[in-house]
Amino acid sequence: MRKHTNSAPPGVDRGKDEFLAMLAHELRNPLSALRNAAELLDGEHTTEGDHAQATHIIHRQIENMSRMLDGLLDVSRVTEGKIELRRAPVSLESVLTAALGLVRPACAAQHQILSLTLPKDPVYVNGDATRLEQIFGNILANACKYSGIGCSISVRAERAPDTEPPEVTITIQDDGVGIDPKLLPHIFDLFVQSTRPSHRSQGGLGIGLTLAQRLVKLHGGRIEAHSGGLGQGTTFTAHLPVLRLAPPGPVTKPHVHELPRRILIVDDNTDSARSLAMLQARRGHQTCTAFTGPEALTAAMTFKPEIILLDIGLPGMDGFEVAGRIRAMPEIGRPLIVGMSGYGSREDLARAAAAGFDDYFVKPIDLGALRKLLSDPFPSAARARFANFPITGGTEPLDLKSMVNGRHAGSVRHHSRD
Numbered sequence: 001m002r003k004h005t006n007s008a009p010p011g012v013d014r015g016k017d018e019f020l021a022m023l024a025h026e027l028r029n030p031l032s033a034l035r036n037a038a039e040l041l042d043g044e045h046t047t048e049g050d051h052a053q054a055t056h057i058i059h060r061q062i063e064n065m066s067r068m069l070d071g072l073l074d075v076s077r078v079t080e081g082k083i084e085l086r087r088a089p090v091s092l093e094s095v096l097t098a099a100l101g102l103v104r105p106a107c108a109a110q111h112q113i114l115s116l117t118l119p120k121d122p123v124y125v126n127g128d129a130t131r132l133e134q135i136f137g138n139i140l141a142n143a144c145k146y147s148g149i150g151c152s153i154s155v156r157a158e159r160a161p162d163t164e165p166p167e168v169t170i171t172i173q174d175d176g177v178g179i180d181p182k183l184l185p186h187i188f189d190l191f192v193q194s195t196r197p198s199h200r201s202q203g204g205l206g207i208g209l210t211l212a213q214r215l216v217k218l219h220g221g222r223i224e225a226h227s228g229g230l231g232q233g234t235t236f237t238a239h240l241p242v243l244r245l246a247p248p249g250p251v252t253k254p255h256v257h258e259l260p261r262r263i264l265i266v267d268d269n270t271d272s273a274r275s276l277a278m279l280q281a282r283r284g285h286q287t288c289t290a291f292t293g294p295e296a297l298t299a300a301m302t303f304k305p306e307i308i309l310l311d312i313g314l315p316g317m318d319g320f321e322v323a324g325r326i327r328a329m330p331e332i333g334r335p336l337i338v339g340m341s342g343y344g345s346r347e348d349l350a351r352a353a354a355a356g357f358d359d360y361f362v363k364p365i366d367l368g369a370l371r372k373l374l375s376d377p378f379p380s381a382a383r384a385r386f387a388n389f390p391i392t393g394g395t396e397p398l399d400l401k402s403m404v405n406g407r408h409a410g411s412v413r414h415h416s417r418d
C-alpha cells in the first residue's frame, strides 16, 4: 500500500486505514442487499414476484462478493508472480464478445451505447481465455461505471501494421468522466482511485486496472491510458502479440449428460452442506451430508458415495485426514474425492494430492464446473487430476507425482481454515 505523501495526486495517498474502511464499506453493500433479500423471502406475504426478485438479488450479490474476493486474491498472486496462464489459441473475437457480455446488462441499465469493431480476418492470441476476458471485462466495467447515462463505449481491434512479433491493438474508448491529468500516471497502481465522490459512487477497490495491466504483461503485451482530463472521456489501448497462423478449426466438445450420482457432502458449515445437497438433489443426484470428519467416515462406509465433496477445514479431524483414512479403507471403493476450501495455494494442492484428493474447488464452488465434473461418465478413471484447481503458485509445471509421493508435503503451511 502507498505511503502518505503530501505532494501525492488525488487518490494516490491512500493509507492502510482508509483502504480498510473502503474495503469494509464495499463488503457491507452486498451484505445489506443479501439481508434485505433474506427478509423478503422470510416474510409472511412473500409473493412469487418477491421470491424471484430476492433470488435474483442473492445471485447477483454473491457474484459481486466473489468477484471482489477473487480480485483481491488475484492481485496478491499476480504481484507475487504466482499466476500462471493456461495458454491456448484464443480467438480475440470470442474474448471481446464475452467481455462485452459481462457489462451489457449494466450498460443497458444506463442506456449506454456499446459498439465492437473487429478486423476483417479473425485474430488469434496465444493466451488464457479467462484471463483475457478478465482484462477486457475490467476495462469495460470501468468505462461503464465512469460514464454517465446515454454515453457511448466503443471497442475497436485492429492489426498493428509491421510489428514484430505481429500485434493487435485493442482500443476501448468512452466519453465519460475522464481522468484528472495528475492521477493519470498512477492509474494502473494498486488501490489508486479518484477521490471525487461522484466517481466513487459505484464502489470498487481500486484493483481492476492493476490486474488488467499485469495480466496484459503476462501475455507479452502492454496497456496505456489516455484522457484529455475531467469530463473529456478516457481511452485505454492494449497491445497483444498475435498468432501468425490461424489454429486448426475449433474442437467441438461431445455432449455429455449428467448422470445421477451418489454424492457425500462434508462441511462443518451446515448451511453450506445442506444448500449444496439441496441443489444437487434438485439435479437428480442422491446426496448425503456429514458435518464432521468421523461422521464423514461413517457416511462413506454406509452410503458408498461415488463422489465426496470434502471441506478441508473441519474441526478436529480435517479434510486431509478424512481423505487419507478413506483411501486406506478399501471396502469404501475408490470414490472421487474433491476438496473444498477458501484457500487455494500450490501448497494446498500438494497436500491435497498427497492425501489422496482427486480435485479441489476453491469456495464458493463454481457450480457450473461442479456440474461438468458430475457429468463426466468415468470420473475417477478418465479425468485429469485437479482439473478444477484454478491457482498455481510459481511458474514451474506441477509435478503431481512427486506431490503424491509427499515430496512437497513438508513445506505446507499449517493454519486454521474455514
Ligand SMILES: Nc1ncnc2c1ncn2[C@@H]1O[C@H](COP(=O)(O)OP(=O)(O)OP(=O)(O)O)[C@@H](O)[C@H]1O
Binding pocket: 071, 138, 142, 143, 144, 146, 147, 174, 176, 177, 178, 179, 187, 192, 193, 194, 199, 203, 204, 205, 206, 207, 208, 209, 210, 233, 234
Ligand atoms: N474509464 C474510466 N473513466 C474514468 N476514470 C476511470 C476509468 N477507468 C478507471 N478510472 C479511474 O481509475 C481508478 C482505478 O480503476 P480500477 O479499475 O483499478 O479500480 P476501481 O474501478 O475503482 O475498482 P475495482 O477494483 O472494482 O476495479 C478508478 O477508481 C477511477 O477513478
Ligand SMILES: [Mg+2]
Binding pocket: 138, 141, 142, 204, 207, 208, 209
Ligand atoms: Mg474497476
